[in-house]
Amino acid sequence: MSILDLRIDPDRLRADFEDIASIGATGEGGVTRLALSNEDLAARAWFANRIEDAGLVLRDDPIGNISGILPMTASPTDRSLLVGSHLDSAINAGRFDGAVGVCAGLECLRTIQEAGLRLPVNLEVINFTDQEGAWQSMLGSRGLTGRLGDLTANRDTETLSAFRAALHRTGIIVGDLHEMYQATRPPEQVAGYLELHVEQGARMYRSGQRVAAVSGIVGRTTYLLTFDGVAGHSGTTALDMRRDALRGASAFITEAHDTIAQRFEGGIFNCGKVNVQPGKFNTIPSRVTVLCEVRHPDETVLEHMEAHLLGMAGNAAARFGLTLTDRRVQHMPAASMSGAMVGHIETACARLHLPRPPHLLSYAGHDAQMLAPFAPTGMIFIPSIDGISHNPAERTDWEDVVLGANVLLHALIEAAQNA
């Protein structure tokens, strides 16, 4: 059989996919596998078993990334070409997000192994820790690439204690958070990174595209905004004496959505979490915290959006006699995919007699965003039905998953041959 005819085993991939989808399955057909939760631990154990079943070399690192190596060179710890994604999920999220990339990566390695293909670099399928940010977004890929920054910055003591406890419970660290900095690999040890992922948007589904090459990933900045007013009895505090933190926060949320949509083309705003204190129906809210984010493919425009957002929050606070405190919780810089990797994906599509894949920008963050400045990185997108994601109704046609896995297989072989 020619290498050109090599294909993954769709039934074996499907069995793995269904297995992982059953871990943390929710009533509505989604999954909840928050990083370091019991469900995530079960998924990790399952993945380690699958790696060993496949005869790959199991590897883990001090930040909990789990990988399986198909050795091609003298030692399994030599330089490797990474392929994978993440098995953790958001709350009651979709079964495809992340899991498709890990399962397909594993299936690619098994397929190459069974074909007896010799390549000049080790292949390594990897499950990155906490991509979704139950604790800290893209923790594993940041750790591997030396981009952890200060793990304690902008976090309160309680959150850090809980984080440490969760890491201890999983056995990822036994002492201090600092142990995780040991996960960083020298860049020369990583030949590249490929990730297959569902688009999570509706562009491909709407236009009938089945495979796309990601050109870049938008930058994202998360803010925690705190509006502080004065509590008071809602019945007796005269209107002119009220400093209602929720009025300021609500006005800001409404205005931010309207303004970002109008002024910043390609910009995204979301406010996903609001906390109201003291939280009683008959007490004027004294403090409201708003967790929100902005995204844009251009770092300069993103900075502009951030400044505009803080200005709007400040104005809303001033209008209702509130004080505003802002905390830039996290910044994920915009990233470009490697031209070489995009080329390998195009080559793979050509081999599979597919049209030349469109180049799409990703509006979601991915581990590839962290790998991109570190090693040649490429991403393959397959369509999400109706663009639904982070929702139990997230779906991708199974045929597209198989097709994406085969594109991944050939892109991986191409990348390895050119590594």
Added chain:
Amino acid sequence: MSILDLRIDPDRLRADFEDIASIGATGEGGVTRLALSNEDLAARAWFANRIEDAGLVLRDDPIGNISGILPMTASPTDRSLLVGSHLDSAINAGRFDGAVGVCAGLECLRTIQEAGLRLPVNLEVINFTDQEGAWQSMLGSRGLTGRLGDLTANRDTETLSAFRAALHRTGIIVGDLHEMYQATRPPEQVAGYLELHVEQGARMYRSGQRVAAVSGIVGRTTYLLTFDGVAGHSGTTALDMRRDALRGASAFITEAHDTIAQRFEGGIFNCGKVNVQPGKFNTIPSRVTVLCEVRHPDETVLEHMEAHLLGMAGNAAARFGLTLTDRRVQHMPAASMSGAMVGHIETACARLHLPRPPHLLSYAGHDAQMLAPFAPTGMIFIPSIDGISHNPAERTDWEDVVLGANVLLHALIEAAQNA
């Protein structure tokens, strides 16, 4: 000594007030004594001890109201004239709200007892259960007056289980919630009710009034509004496909505040609690619940306000593709105070050489609201500095507390003599 010269003991009142203020004291100078919490249990035990120390007859009922009776007739369980308020508090609320009325009521009974005054009706100082509504607003006064309604209506199973557990723990009931209906007294057993309370607004403080007679209490309706949209990944869900529950809820909150202030003079709106699900920065909110209330002194206008509010919520939901569910959680009808009791308060003020007290409407709910349709009821207000309440900074000049307690004493004697 003439009865006209009778005065309460300010030092003894102060000692009681400081005692109770130390139970559940917060770092900021306020108190947290949520009904049925450990702090509330401590306050109840303290009150029962003070009743016994004073040589009064301790009484409790199947809804946890605790009272001390100064018998004047053949039996302590004969008809009685009630005086009191509540010892429970909101979260990190003021030390005066409720506690002043209970402590002053107790001090009045001790003063009358020591003076050897004979009156035609038993006097009973009472601490009502859960006025603030940690579980169900004005539970104790509703129970005593037979206005409990359906205790399980509009409550989910979890909330009811927790409520039952808290009641079991306190020993208020040993079995089902239904036991609490036994607390209802026949109206002929209650000769009347008097309550001293801080105004919780700024009207008296601003105009320099030291004592006021409450003419009526506004009606209040609480709603739980649920805005349901669709969760989605915030980065990848196109703007035209979003059904963001928080956008609808924020728009409603802003509009409701603006409209109620503009259209309904004397009307009050507050939104005190908001819950956002799933509560992740990068997931479009699928469900937002909003706990809010409207108040108005006129029942008909209040109904109008409610209809208008639901209309606005429905419009906001429709604008963002959401569905709205509304639940009328609680309705406390507007109440008028007894003309006779207002007269006794005026007489008391005259005896103390005070100007004729202004008649004020109460925008806060009080146990007196429940007692008013049941027995002749009167309320005395004393000023709140800067009108601050439900806040640890709540304050009333101690001289005003003493003055209010003396007005209460003489109003109580007048009411008892005319009972």
